[in-house]
Amino acid sequence: QDIFTYDPGFTSTGSCKSAITYIDGDEGVLLHRGYAIADLAENCEFLEVAYLILKGELPNPEQKAKFEKDIIRHSMLNEQINFFYRGFRRDAHPMAVMCGVVGAMAAFYHDSTDINDPHQRMIASYRLIAKMPTVTGWAYKYMQGQPFMYPQNGLSYAENFLHLMFATPCEQYKVSPVLAKAMDRILILHADHEQNASTSTVRLAGSSGANPFACIAAGIASLWGPAHGGANEAVLNMLGEIGSVERIPEFIKKAKDKDDPFRLMGFGHRVYKNYDPRAKIMQKTCHEVLDELGVQDEPLLKLAMELERIALEDDYFVSRKLFPNVDFYSGIIFRAMGIPTQMFTSLFALARTVGWIAQWNEMLTDPDQKIGRPRQLYVGEPQRAFIPLDKRA
Numbered sequence: 001q002d003i004f005t006y007d008p009g010f011t012s013t014g015s016c017k018s019a020i021t022y023i024d025g026d027e028g029v030l031l032h033r034g035y036a037i038a039d040l041a042e043n044c045e046f047l048e049v050a051y052l053i054l055k056g057e058l059p060n061p062e063q064k065a066k067f068e069k070d071i072i073r074h075s076m077l078n079e080q081i082n083f084f085y086r087g088f089r090r091d092a093h094p095m096a097v098m099c100g101v102v103g104a105m106a107a108f109y110h111d112s113t114d115i116n117d118p119h120q121r122m123i124a125s126y127r128l129i130a131k132m133p134t135v136t137g138w139a140y141k142y143m144q145g146q147p148f149m150y151p152q153n154g155l156s157y158a159e160n161f162l163h164l165m166f167a168t169p170c171e172q173y174k175v176s177p178v179l180a181k182a183m184d185r186i187l188i189l190h191a192d193h194e195q196n197a198s199t200s201t202v203r204l205a206g207s208s209g210a211n212p213f214a215c216i217a218a219g220i221a222s223l224w225g226p227a228h229g230g231a232n233e234a235v236l237n238m239l240g241e242i243g244s245v246e247r248i249p250e251f252i253k254k255a256k257d258k259d260d261p262f263r264l265m266g267f268g269h270r271v272y273k274n275y276d277p278r279a280k281i282m283q284k285t286c287h288e289v290l291d292e293l294g295v296q297d298e299p300l301l302k303l304a305m306e307l308e309r310i311a312l313e314d315d316y317f318v319s320r321k322l323f324p325n326v327d328f329y330s331g332i333i334f335r336a337m338g339i340p341t342q343m344f345t346s347l348f349a350l351a352r353t354v355g356w357i358a359q360w361n362e363m364l365t366d367p368d369q370k371i372g373r374p375r376q377l378y379v380g381e382p383q384r385a386f387i388p389l390d391k392r393a
């Protein structure tokens with residue numbers, strides 16, 4: 001019998017070396033390529049952060065302009081993909097649609113499935129970053145029964161995404177700079193988060209030599225779960241279920257009850273045992289967006305803030321170091337922007353594509369890279385004598 005470590009959930013297994021993202025969960029620190037998330041969220045545009053994550057350095061003005069141009073030229077989807085959407089039911093969850101569409105992209109962009117060619121790997125990365133706003137916007141349009149909009153290459157990445165979501169052929173859509181800035185910041189805050197479940201899934205899928213579109217589709221599938229990216233949708237559903245400030249203690253009690261599967265969604269994190277630095281920025285952005293939209297009295301925000309206050313004074317949450325995570329406030333912002341709850345996790349997938357594809361590239365250029373192949377602790381029957389069919393009880 002080989003000796004190996006039994007580590008369910010990989011809580012203490014380092015699966016790779018990475019130079020992309022650093023997290024100090026006890027101190028609440030998150031760095032991308034050495035830069036603090038707060039500095040990036042405050043001072044950069046999403047594509048600058050995408051460049052940093054993908055290539056290792058912040059771009060200078062020429063590099064930034066060239067990168068934007070390189071990305072923009074890939075923003076359209078092959079027109080045939082239009083018909084692929086139409087095969088889904090209108091009430092399909094957008095994450096189901098996105099898994100399908102992104103996986104299917106391998107059938108359209110054959111040239112960038114050659115993973116041994118660094119140039120093709122970069123083109124695949126550009127294609128994925130460029131096309132994800134279109135993929136996501138079309139998933140929304142399809143759900144709404146509205147015509148698909150085409151990307152507008154004169155707009156910034158975040159503006160273009162809002163255009164793809166909210167413009168219609170019959171009216172001009174004026175993108176609010178405050179909302180575009182908020183969307184841009186949300187994309188930055190979700191861009192990468194080292195070896196979480198979906199990123200590890202992308203790496204594991206990619207370790208067999210699978211094509212990049214299939215790997216990102218695998219990441220989307222993993223992100224969908226409520227313990228991961230699906231938490232932003234679950235937070236809004238939970239706040240809706242709580243309904244009023246008076247009912248918060250009842251739900252706190254449920255969350256603490258070990259016989260009740262209910263958990264406070266948007267609370268807790270495998271790595272952060274301190275306030276999630278992204279949640280702090282998200283909370284600030286949430287106030288800015290609600291001010292811009294003139295809805296400072298949004299009852300859900302009040303409910304969320306009161307829930308946070310009560311939980312953070314409760315011994316159960318304090319002793320287990322359960323703080324609000326990135327998903328706690330993002331849903332309130334999305335809702336204020338008019339984005340339906342079902343779309344929340346798709347926005348997370350759009351932003352995380354940068355991290356996924358950067359981690360995929362890093363893995364493929366790592367000389368230590370091997371196919372991912374965890375071991376198991378076998379707890380089944382020992383070898384036994386075969387019983388013919390007519391002798392089985």
Ligand code: CMC
Pocket residue numbers: 009196226227228229230231255256262263264265266267268269270271320322325326327
């Ligand atoms: N509500 C109530 N109790 C909780 C919660 C919660 N949200 N999270 C953890 N606990 C308790 C858990 O019951 C356990 O208690 P005990 O030690 O008495 O058995 C203890 O805290 C440790 O929990 P765990 O499940 O061992 O921790 P984990 O690292 O495996 O799970 C988590 C991390 C994020 C899956 C979990 O905290 C959770 O389910 N949170 C709610 C879902 C959520 O918000 N997910 C988004 C995560 S951040 C964004 C992302 O990754 O996409």
